[in-house]
Amino acid sequence: MLKRxxxxxxxxxxxxxxxxxxxxxxxxxxxxxxxxxxxxxxxxAGPLTGGAGFLGKDQSNWVKLFIKSWNAGKAIPGxxxxxxxxxxxxxxxxxxxxxxxxxxxxARQMVANKSILGMVGFAGSNETLGGGVVLDNAHMGYVSGSxxxxxxxxxxxxxxxxxxxxxxxxxxxxxxxxGVPYIIKALNLKAGNKIMIVDDGEAYGIGLSNDAQALFKxxxxxxxxxxxxxxxxxPGGSTGFATDIAPVxxxxxxxxxxxxxxxSQDAPDSQTFDQQLKTDGYTGGFMATDGSVSPTQFNTPGAxxxxxxxxxTKINKSYRNAYIAAYGHTSxxxxxxxxxxxAAQMLGVAISQACSAGLSSNLTxxxxxxxxxxxxxxxSTTILGYSMAFNNPADAYHGPKSGVTIFKIQSNGSYKxxxx
Amino acid sequence: xxTVLAFDFYNWHFFFAELINGLxxxxxxxxxxxxxxxxxxVLKLLNFAHGDVYMIGAFIGYxxxxxxxxxxxxxxxxxPLLLVAFAAAMLGCAALGVTIERxxxxxxxxxxxxxxxxxxxxxxxxxxxTAVLLWQANPRSYxxxxxxxxxxxxxxxxxxxxxxxxxxxxxxxxxxxxLALSFFVWKTRTGxxxxxxxxxxxxxxxxxxxxDRVIMVTFLLGSxxxxxxxxxxxxxxxxxxxxxxxxxGLKAFTAAVVGGIGNIGGAVLGGLLIGVAExxxxxxxxxxxxxxxxxxxxxxFMLFRSTGIRGVAVIQKV
Numbered sequence: 001m002l003k004r005x006x007x008x009x010x011x012x013x014x015x016x017x018x019x020x021x022x023x024x025x026x027x028x029x030x031x032x033x034x035x036x037x038x039x040x041x042x043x044x045a046g047p048l049t050g051g052a053g054f055l056g057k058d059q060s061n062w063v064k065l066f067i068k069s070w071n072a073g074k075a076i077p078g079x080x081x082x083x084x085x086x087x088x089x090x091x092x093x094x095x096x097x098x099x100x101x102x103x104x105x106x107a108r109q110m111v112a113n114k115s116i117l118g119m120v121g122f123a124g125s126n127e128t129l130g131g132g133v134v135l136d137n138a139h140m141g142y143v144s145g146s147x148x149x150x151x152x153x154x155x156x157x158x159x160x161x162x163x164x165x166x167x168x169x170x171x172x173x174x175x176x177x178x179g180v181p182y183i184i185k186a187l188n189l190k191a192g193n194k195i196m197i198v199d200d201g202e203a204y205g206i207g208l209s210n211d212a213q214a215l216f217k218x219x220x221x222x223x224x225x226x227x228x229x230x231x232x233x234x235p236g237g238s239t240g241f242a243t244d245i246a247p248v249x250x251x252x253x254x255x256x257x258x259x260x261x262x263x264s265q266d267a268p269d270s271q272t273f274d275q276q277l278k279t280d281g282y283t284g285g286f287m288a289t290d291g292s293v294s295p296t297q298f299n300t301p302g303a304x305x306x307x308x309x310x311x312x313t314k315i316n317k318s319y320r321n322a323y324i325a326a327y328g329h330t331s332x333x334x335x336x337x338x339x340x341x342x343a344a345q346m347l348g349v350a351i352s353q354a355c356s357a358g359l360s361s362n363l364t365x366x367x368x369x370x371x372x373x374x375x376x377x378x379x380s381t382t383i384l385g386y387s388m389a390f391n392n393p394a395d396a397y398h399g400p401k402s403g404v405t406i407f408k409i410q411s412n413g414s415y416k417x418x419x420x
Numbered sequence: 421x422x423t424v425l426a427f428d429f430y431n432w433h434f435f436f437a438e439l440i441n442g443l444x445x446x447x448x449x450x451x452x453x454x455x456x457x458x459x460x461x462v463l464k465l466l467n468f469a470h471g472d473v474y475m476i477g478a479f480i481g482y483x484x485x486x487x488x489x490x491x492x493x494x495x496x497x498x499x500p501l502l503l504v505a506f507a508a509a510m511l512g513c514a515a516l517g518v519t520i521e522r523x524x525x526x527x528x529x530x531x532x533x534x535x536x537x538x539x540x541x542x543x544x545x546x547x548x549x550t551a552v553l554l555w556q557a558n559p560r561s562y563x564x565x566x567x568x569x570x571x572x573x574x575x576x577x578x579x580x581x582x583x584x585x586x587x588x589x590x591x592x593x594x595x596x597x598x599l600a601l602s603f604f605v606w607k608t609r610t611g612x613x614x615x616x617x618x619x620x621x622x623x624x625x626x627x628x629x630x631x632d633r634v635i636m637v638t639f640l641l642g643s644x645x646x647x648x649x650x651x652x653x654x655x656x657x658x659x660x661x662x663x664x665x666x667x668x669g670l671k672a673f674t675a676a677v678v679g680g681i682g683n684i685g686g687a688v689l690g691g692l693l694i695g696v697a698e699x700x701x702x703x704x705x706x707x708x709x710x711x712x713x714x715x716x717x718x719x720x721f722m723l724f725r726s727t728g729i730r731g732v733a734v735i736q737k738v
Contacts, residue, residue, distance in 0.1 A: 049552055050661075054556070054559075231661075236671060237661075237664040237666070238653065239657055239667070240667060241657075242445070242656070243442075243445050243699050246702075250437055268658070268659040271659075275565045275573070279584065297559070300565075
């Protein structure tokens with residue numbers, strides 16, 4: 001009897017072991033054999049045409065460089081060698097044109113593509129507002145390399161919080177907190193001095209201007225606020241922008257302002273504005289922001305710029321050289337697109353981790369799983385020279401440094417880092 | 421969003437500066453409007469591709485000037501340098517205009533009126549997208565400010581009435597080109613033929629006028645003027661790009677209608693009016709909604725004078 005019980009127990013044990021092994025094996029096989037985990041799709045959305053098209057192209061090229069390096073198994077700063085990389089494919093490049101309506105269409109295109117698990121973009125804050133809601137509804141994570149409006153991640157009155165939005169750049173408030181004290185000190189601005197803030201009439205410029213205005217006012221500096229549509233969205237194009245900016249420049253001179261602070265997403269507009277001011281006899285300071293960082297298009301000597309990333313010289317040399325070799329030397333001086341490499345990296349790591357954990361074959365569930373992983377991705381370093389993780393709400397967090405750089409344009413048009 | 425009502429209207433420096441700014445912008449609109457009005461006068465066609473011909477002119481000027489070392493190492497003095505750039509842009513655009521007429525409009529000469537209109541829209545997109553393909557979407561800068569330490573922007577004049585060389589260049593060039601065009605239309609045989617075709621193409625044809633040739637010359641002249649306007653825009657406002665034609669074309673078309681479409685003097689007057697009105701609205705009222713104010717005024721104007729300032733109502737005999 002005991003023998004029989006023993007035999008039964010052994011048989012039951014074997015069966016249990018086989019069942020357990022089979023079930024376990026099934027789970028692993030489903031993770032490894034899922035078509036989404038064999039080659040996962042990434043989307044990219046940004047302006048590929050229009051006045052800001054060069055920025056989107058730059059970002060898109062950095063994403064392509066990331067995917068190429070990732071798929072080739074090349075060492076990428078921050079990515080552990082033990083991570084089993086899921087091959088990636090840039091499935092859709094969407095031209096969102098910095099336009100929220102167009103961005104919503106691009107977002108629908110991303111959602112409809114059954115291979116896409118996450119998206120790099122949008123580039124601008126305004127387009128993020130337009131397209132983000134569509135991606136949120138599909139539970140698709142999207143990581144921006146340049147959208148800086150504070151309230152994208154938190155929501156605001158009349159503006160829904162974007163639940164699956166992430167960014168690898170510091171938000172406007174952080175940029176203002178770094179840029180404003182710096183320029184106050186650099187230009188020796190005192191209580192009672194007048195300055196002028198000129199926003200671009202869009203979510204980006206208005207948000208950044210509001211943040212900066214509060215800080216200037218806290219220093220009892222008088223702020224004259226103006227708003228001018230930049231060339232990209234101005235119905236009259238460059239002629240319309242020049243028409244709009246002319247009276248603003250005249251007012252700045254007449255009011256003897258000590259600084260013109262002008263957040264714009266259009267680098268040539270910053271150039272035109274600064275030059276118009278000088279033509280009118282303006283002798284005060286000029287400060288632009290991240291959207292105008294382009295040494296080939298905005299290079300008037302003496303102007304200042306705050307930027308959400310590091311100087312180009314701080315970007316990993318090997319990848320900088322690879323970028324220049326692949327996409328030409330014009331980008332050798334322009335650091336704008338590099339954070340998008342890191343945005344793609346965060347997605348690549350999240351997708352790989354989600355696949356290793358077993359990814360559902362249901363597309364919505366799979367995308368949600370990637371979002372859940374994305375929230376926890378931590379990279380000890382990146383090609384930008386610092387660590388990357390997302391805090392809650394999903395803003396970039398990378399240690400005690402703000403991540404904001406201040407440049408001053410030199411007499412030869414080059415950008416010199418003056419802070420930190 | 422910002423309102424600028426705080427400006428003192430009697431701040432004469434501001435007033436004259438804005439007036440000159442308005443005349444400068446208006447001159448550019450006028451040059452483009454001339455092309456619209458001439459083509460409409462002769463062919464009764466709204467040539468929506470005209471704004472894009474202007475854009476191509478701006479690019480031709482940009483490449484020619486850069487090939488001659490502009491702005492930092494110019495290989496010749498300023499005047500011949502600009503003349504070469506203008507000549508190249510005007511010739512290039514003239515050739516383009518003639519080509520467009522020959523291949524996109526002439527085959528539709530006897531088609532319903534809507535057909536050439538659609539063809540014009542198609543050509544507009546064709547030119548715009550081709551420019552993106554060839555030269556990318558990146559805006560480019562003439563970098564005029566870098567030329568001889570911004571010499572062209574130096575203010576000249578006296579007291580409150582000051583303007584820059586570049587503004588003077590644009591306003592005077594427009595006047596000269598308009599006078600030359602008027603001379604051509606009113607004092608030459610081809611000009612006479614153009615006027616005849618604009619009144620009655622069939623009758624003109626029966627009188628021995630080569631209507632196709634007249635239409636070709638009309639496109640040639642209108643496009644050449646658009647090319648000149650493109651170079652002027654680049655030199656004055658620096659930034660050019662493949663999408664610059666649409667907005668400027670729309671304003672110029674409005675100028676042609678306000679002036680009285682089909683009328684050369686009217687197109688210039690309309691262009692200058694639109695330019696000055698737009699600038700004053702931006703300067704004294706609002707920058708955020710200047711087009712709203714401008715076009716509201718224009719709608720009211722057209723309700724009371726639908727033929728435009730210099731247009732004449734034609735009585736059609738049945």
